[in-house]
Amino acid sequence: MIRVKKYWGMFMIIVRIMNNNAVVALDNNENEVVLLGKGIAFQKKPKQHVNPDKVEKKFVLQSSNELHYLEELIRSIPLSYITVTNEIVQKAQELLEADIKEDSLFITLVDHIAFAIERKKSDDYLKNPLLIEIQKFYSNEYKVGSIALDIIEKHTGVRLDEDEAGYIAFNIINATLKAGSSDVKEVTVVIKHLISIIESHYQLELKINSVYYIRFITHLKYFLYRLFSNEENSNDEYLYKVAKKKFQNEYDCAKKIATFLKEKYNFSVSNEELGYLMIHINSMILHNGK
Incomplete structure (x- = not known):
């Protein structure tokens, strides 16, 4: 509907x-x-x-170029694709606690869905290299992407592959953030590296269903988007000093993360951010699997 x-x-x-x-x-x-x-x-x-x-x-x-692009797009697609995209956008709004740029999401999504259906009909398979990371780090958006496959099949009779659920989720993620799509991809890759650093430091496998893991991933995403967007953040030394004194092992782990971000991306992690990282890491490790 x-x-x-x-x-x-x-x-x-x-x-x-x-x-x-x-x-x-x-x-x-x-x-x-x-x-x-x-x-x-x-x-x-x-x-x-x-x-x-x-x-x-x-x-x-906002511009004549945007208008021309949308006109050409709409002329070339069936009404069912518009119906499908509207329904998916509604579902994203219902299930996600996020400020979604609705028009932007509709335009990018209807375009993507049109090409995805064409590829499927031509047996042209497009593997999603970030599918596992999207499933792990953006589980709610991926859930919408999975529901979107059912919506598409209901209206078009075409069943898209699981990889497309990841691509649809990626479009939704991009529509909820100030960062550009390249930043979303980069952040997803960085999170994968940071989780590896933590698992290596503690010599364990993190349980992705833990509420503390999910909270940590949420913190990481917004922490990294601030870095990629060059947003200034306060630098509360008190939090850092208290956390460092109480969580020495977590401090060592957080410093490894800061070193990686500095060497790989030339990002400087503030002491306040180190404090928050220590607190989140401690909670996640303490309750791993719970």
């Missing part, structure tokens, strides 16, 4: 008709917008008003 957005009181004028289900229109502020909805252009012509009851999705784009 497509979530219908009503635009009461908005008298938009059709500028161009892309197909029976999509138009470019002028809104009340004379901005060009893309409007989607089943039969929105049926028996309509340019310069006529849009029926607001037909509007299911509205895009206000």
Whole structure:
């Protein structure tokens, strides 16, 4: 079911008709917008008003290039792909506690799904090199990706491979963060390295179902995004001094992490961040598997 957005009181004028289900229109502020909805252009012509009851999705784009790209994309895909993408975006909003950039996610996702279905029909398999890491470090987003495979099959009859659940999850992750897609990939790889450092330091295998492991991964993600985004952070020496005194083994482990980040990426980890790392590592190791 497509979530219908009503635009009461908005008298938009059709500028161009892309197909029976999509138009470019002028809104009340004379901005060009893309409007989607089943039969929105049926028996309509340019310069006529849009029926607001037909509007299911509205895009206000930032540039003519974005508008041209979206027009070409919509002209080339079936309505079922739009229905599928809307449903997946809704599911992501329902299941994830995150601020999702909905329009950005819709555009990237509908494009990806269209190509994924084409590849599947052509028996062109695309392996996801980060699938295991996405499953481990972004389990909630991966869950949405898995549900998305069912949604796609329901509307198109095409069953995509498990790797595509990872790619869909990746698109969702990117839509919830300020970082760019390259940073998301890099952070995922870095987390893998940091977990290896911790497991090597303690000579054990971390249990990924532990709530403390999940909390630590969440902390790592936002810690690394701050580093990749060059965001400044406070430097509370008190937390660092208390943690260092209480958790000597965790301090040694956190210093290995800081050394890796400095040597590999030239990132400087503040003492406050070291303090937080020590606390999270201690909780995770103490409750490993619980």
